[in-house]
Amino acid sequence: MFKQVPAAEALAGKYPEWLVFVTAANPDGPPNFMPAGWCMVCSSEPPMLAVALGHGRHTAALVQRTGEFAINFCGEGQHDLITRSGTVSGRDVNKLEVLRVATAPGKLGFAPLISGCARAFECKLRHVYPSGDHNIFVGEVVAAHIAEPAVSNLVNFGGWYSAATPATPRS
């Protein structure tokens, strides 16, 4: 049986949901990053990822300008960084520096990888598609990385964050 409810109420139960940091270079200044939760795979061959970013976001503008970005899957232990990453804008400050975020250069080097993330995908921007109050950025994965030693993905359980374990262990 189903009960009709407002969309927001039904969506409030969508969790667990992915948590990623999107990073991008800035031709006129320091690279920037932002957290995002709306992300999915959207092609196997070539491997592609889609992430929806709100209009007017500084990182979104940098991705569009440079045509390159990285999607970093948040890792266990990054709770605080996720919370703090929304408190300042890269338009005003060097956000990576202010928040003391350690980065690694990646393979292609156009967008930094964020240390502590579980996995990271350097992407070439292939499409920017309008979708309501966000744009969907579609990137082709051109280099992929995993944390070493391994780190569990941190996922969103609805405003709080944890690695996820199956309720029913694999039989």
Place this chain on the structure above:
Amino acid sequence: MFKQVPAAEALAGKYPEWLVFVTAANPDGPPNFMPAGWCMVCSSEPPMLAVALGHGRHTAALVQRTGEFAINFCGEGQHDLITRSGTVSGRDVNKLEVLRVATAPGKLGFAPLISGCARAFECKLRHVYPSGDHNIFVGEVVAAHIAEPAVSNLVNFGGWYSAATPATPRS
């Protein structure tokens, strides 16, 4: 520290990932459904969902033809249905009937809701965007439903399915 690996290897650790059934009406026959794992929210206002469907899928063709579909979040207990739903095609048989899937009509009635799902969103198709070997179908949520009594979302842990619980309980 990061280690560069093939994209497929890094993506193998993407889980947990959503699991949904996409349903669509068929002007010339019975409605159909298919499982999908690549789904995300892509707008708050209006509420919109995006789902990536492979080229040539029968359900994808029906969505494109009718301009309407429903996204049903799989519910705990639907393991078997997910597995079986890939074994026959709606091109050949009445898949809902053959697999004995109980449905509910929803509010707008254009695409059936699948009983046992945790939540369901009736959507008007707003965009179909190419992305590699899939298309991204963007739907505006026009009616939303939750299971009553409540059902936990079933998510994909990498070829096996379970509800997800936080590894670290909320403090």
